[in-house]
Amino acid sequence: MAEPSAKTVGLVGLYDDPATLQRAAARVREAGYTKWDCHTPYPVHGLDRAMGLKASPVPAVALTAGFFGLLAAIVLTGGLSAIHYPIRIGGKPLFSWPAFVPIYFELFVLFAALAIMGSIIVFCRLGRWHSPLHDSGIMKEITGARFAIVLEAADERFSEQDARALLEETGCHDIRPLVQHEEKDDAII
């Protein structure tokens, strides 16, 4: 099957409906695999729990960045209007915080939003050019109508027979090895 220069880096199980995929994901989690993932054409509600995914660190990053935005806004507005350009407007105090609340709010949101975008890119490990999954053509099927579980060979529990047996046990009828072609591949799954 595989070319001499290629090596198997994982096993893909393809499913036809999300309910079977969720049950299979729960089974794989119970079997103790750690390096594996699910791929679906659309978000499947409850899959994160079936997979046993931990809470995302994105909210904490967003909140922290938001408070930095708030700090930046206070320094920006206060520094400009009370220190660098102290101009009295409408008889109000130089540091008139109510006027700046919209700016506090906006910069809080802006910093949080940018941090969410950046941290999602980092946490999802985006920015790689290709992966064996894409090269295999399986992704084309997944983005159409199918659902996949990918078990990585890097998982210490992985052996091709056991993994295949596990996927078959979950009712998978389409199991394919995932092959990495050495000469062009510099990426992981």
Add this chain to the structure above:
Amino acid sequence: MIEPPAAIQDSLVPAPRPCGGLTRAAVVLVVIGAALSLIALFGEANRERFGFAYLWGFTFLWSLALGALFFVGLQHLTHAVWSVVVRRVGELFAGSIALVAILFIPILVFCLLFEHFPLYPWLDHAHVEHDHLLQGKQPYLNLPFFVVRAVVFFIAWIAFAAFFVGRSLRQDAGEGGVQSTLRMRKVSAPFMIVFGLTATFAGIDWLMSLEPHWFSTIFGVYVFSGMVVASLALITIATLWLRSAGRLGEGVLGSGHLYNLGALLFGFVCFRAYIGFSQYMLIWYGNLPEESFYMVHRLEGGWLPVTGLLALLGFVVPFLALLSRSAKVSPRRLVWVSVVLLISQLLDLYWLIMPQVHEEAPVLGWQELGPPLLLIGVLILYVSRFLGKHHAIAVGDPLLAESQGYYA
């Protein structure tokens, strides 16, 4: 525990049964409230305080009922499926709008009979005679038109409440089915337009015209945001109480539903704070005497702590308490935050109404507590009667099974 999504299954919704404990608590509230109200009403010295306290309690009940009607209409408008299991609780409170209409009558009586200390300054002929501004506002602010408007508002609200609640109850009995759901979705769109207009003008009539010299173009939205927060808080409390009392059926209400209720609460808490601050900031910035006196009054003397407490209970505490995802699915957290939000709604109405009669500082004596206790007691009596007759879940809704399986 991590559970894979439960297969959608019909769970048995318990049959309606009387709420003995709730009725007894309500009777106690009604008796105490009625006694205090009567003493205040027949003592010449306390009659004025009674009038304003009654308006306070009435607007609280009104905001809960109308907010719940908005909630029900919103679910139909958005074709929401998740909310089918909690929509009956919204219908329960929306149905109380007819009761609120009856409870409005004492306010009319007060306006008609007690002319020497009317609730609304524009009713006082002696006062209006020397006030050029109020003379100019007479074409709108006069008693006959005020009554006509109130009647129109209540007819509209009762008609829509009867439509939405009545159809849903008939679905329980197996009438209407899918056709009825589709019809309610259609009607919910014109309802929203009518709701927006009537809620705005009712807010202007009953709350803003307490200080007829003052005006705020955002006032209708302010009143709207308060009623949505209050009714969502009440729906959350009632839903969790019904669940713990075993009236919803096993496994009907999941963490997905709680999360959505929590997220709606959180969103509208932010919305209300946004609107409230927008109103304040524009008045503060413009610094025009004809607008700013309203805020100055509430930021001076004994009223400053009330304003601060309102910001704390209405925004800071609920915002921080509901921020995280786990908070929005925790029943205990949702209940206490909802209680805080109901208190903040009472405080907000107190903040709008009472400075008109207690100029220097807030006063909260038995004269103020009588009418709200009475009215809340009446609402609880209504709730226990409703729950004794009807299911706590829209058992005939064609989307119920799908809603039960909702999983966020």
